[in-house]
Amino acid sequence: MSELSVIKHSLVTPHRPQVDEADRRLLAAIQHGLPLVPRPYAEIAAWTGLSEEEVIARLTRLKDNGVIRRFGVVVRHHELGYSANAMVVWDVPDEQVTELGRCLAGFDFITLCYRRPRRLPQWRYNLYCMIHGKSRDEALAQLEWMVNHCGLQSLPHEVLFSRRRFKQRGAVYSNHEDR
Numbered sequence: 479m480s481e482l483s484v485i486k487h488s489l490v491t492p493h494r495p496q497v498d499e500a501d502r503r504l505l506a507a508i509q510h511g512l513p514l515v516p517r518p519y520a521e522i523a524a525w526t527g528l529s530e531e532e533v534i535a536r537l538t539r540l541k542d543n544g545v546i547r548r549f550g551v552v553v554r555h556h557e558l559g560y561s562a563n564a565m566v567v568w569d570v571p572d573e574q575v576t577e578l579g580r581c582l583a584g585f586d587f588i589t590l591c592y593r594r595p596r597r598l599p600q601w602r603y604n605l606y607c608m609i610h611g612k613s614r615d616e617a618l619a620q621l622e623w624m625v626n627h628c629g630l631q632s633l634p635h636e637v638l639f640s641r642r643r644f645k646q647r648g649a650v651y652s653n654h655e656d657r
Contacts, residue, residue, distance in 0.1 A: 495543035500528060504536055505545075510647075511552075553589070554646055560610040562617040563640040567603035568633055569596075575605055581628040582607045587620050603636070614639060 497505075503526045512518040519537075520530040528536070540546045555563065570578055575593050582605075583591040590608040607624075611617030618637070625631055 495540075495545055497540075497545060500526065500532075501536060501540060501545070504528065504533060505540070508537075552647065555589075555610045556643060556646075559612050562611040562614045563643075564609045564611070564614075564617045564621070565638045565640075566607050566609060566621060566635055567638065568605040568607075568630070568635045569602045570605045570633055572604070578628060578630065578633075579605055582624060585620070585624060587611070588624075602634070 504522070507522050507525050513521045515521050517530070519533045522528075523530045523533045526533065537546065537549070541549060555561075568578070579591055579593060582588055587609055588607050589610060590606070592606055593604055594606060596602055596604050609617045609620050609624075611620060617639075621637065
């Protein structure tokens with residue numbers, strides 16, 4: 479496999495949209511990533527017995543209906559030389575989380591940015607973001623840039639650098655191995 483695990487997607491079922499057997503075959507075919515070929519949808523079509531156009535149309539429909547929430551690239555950062563991975567956790571006033579989350583999410587070097595509930599009294603942090611740098615110094619410089627750009631100087635935060643990677647891949651939603 480390449481340095482890129484080429485697809486990451488998440489399934490949600492807020493209103494139980496219709497998913498037929500062809501959709502299930504398609505979801506099973508893409509859950510480990512798109513093939514690294516010039517026409518990946520044509521190859522997926524061959525695996526699933528669909529046409530290339532039908533693969534694209536079904537993926538669009540599944541995304542529009544909320545079955546696939548996100549369709550994007552999972553970058554294997556370590557293989558690309560980004561060995562300093564820092565989760566920065568912030569204690570942000572609840573009324574500012576949306577605004578500051580959008581500011582943080584706007585940086586190219588941020589790969590994750592999300593809100594979680596506080597777990598008081600042990601854990602006061604409610605906004606999380608992941609920075610990937612080629613060195614700790616680079617990651618800390620990116621953090622300093624974010625702090626200054628988004629006006630976060632007064633907000634309590636901690637920087638948690640990864641020590642070891644145990645697993646990195648997109649989510650798996652099917653036991654079928656139709657490929």
